[in-house]
Amino acid sequence: KNEVEQSPQNLTAQEGEFITINCSYSVGISALHWLQQHPGGGIVSLFMLSSGKKKHGRLIATINIQEKHSSLHITASHPRDSAVYICAAYSRSNYQLIWGAGTKLIIKP
Amino acid sequence: ETGVTQSPTHLIKTRGQQVTLRCSSQSGHNTVSWYQQALGQGPQFIFQYYREEENGRGNFPPRFSGLQFPNYSSELNVNALELDDSALYLCASKVAGDGGYTFGSGTRLTVV
Numbered sequence: 001k002n003e004v005e006q007s008p009q010n011l012t013a014q015e016g017e018f019i020t021i022n023c024s025y026s027v028g029i030s031a032l033h034w035l036q037q038h039p040g041g042g043i044v045s046l047f048m049l050s051s052g053k054k055k056h057g058r059l060i061a062t063i064n065i066q067e068k069h070s071s072l073h074i075t076a077s078h079p080r081d082s083a084v085y086i087c088a089a090y091s092r093s094n095y096q097l098i099w100g101a102g103t104k105l106i107i108k109p
Numbered sequence: 110e111t112g113v114t115q116s117p118t119h120l121i122k123t124r125g126q127q128v129t130l131r132c133s134s135q136s137g138h139n140t141v142s143w144y145q146q147a148l149g150q151g152p153q154f155i156f157q158y159y160r161e162e163e164n165g166r167g168n169f170p171p172r173f174s175g176l177q178f179p180n181y182s183s184e185l186n187v188n189a190l191e192l193d194d195s196a197l198y199l200c201a202s203k204v205a206g207d208g209g210y211t212f213g214s215g216t217r218l219t220v221v
Contacts, residue, residue, distance in 0.1 A: 031209050031210075033209075033210060033212075035212065040217075041214075042115075042118075042197065042199070042213070042214030042215035042217075043152075043199055043212050043213075043214065043215060044212075044214070045210075045211065045212045048209040048210070050209075086151065086152075088152075088210075090209075090210070094165070095157075095165070096142070096154060096157065096165060097142065097154070097201070097210065099151045099152050100151070101151050102151055
């Protein structure tokens, strides 16, 4: 079992739908990152969370430290949101980022 | 200076050659990590530097080496390039003790 698990692995939705991507982790962390990567592109940092909730435009990220779970939500999804979304947790034990496998999101017009 | 800048953005090298990739970190970020992301896979940890010393290393051979400089910039050097070294190379930096990394957008290396 990976220390950081993402679900779903793949998600296809219609434009306008509300999207949720989940990330669960089994290690003690001090921060969790949500990142976006377009096909053939570099990585863009969306959020860094240590507690609570953050919002930026149509993107919302939440984290529940007790449940060791984080979610990334996209409201009013658009085809340009199509990308791979990755969560990465900063482990308190080995001081390194532990990466999820990513969720490939496709938004159809 | 804010943000993390990687250079070059794209690079093509020939098998057997050597390459140096650069990362310019945010002022005060004394910890930098390098990752390799092969096509279709997640990032793999190469190594981490803290105050110019390597303090963590993933499962990469010695031909992958690095340097970190006092001005918060760093380098990843790869010797004797192999075709499988073709990947996106990412650097991420932070202040030690803080879990919040700032990520570069990556250098895409193609070995032919």
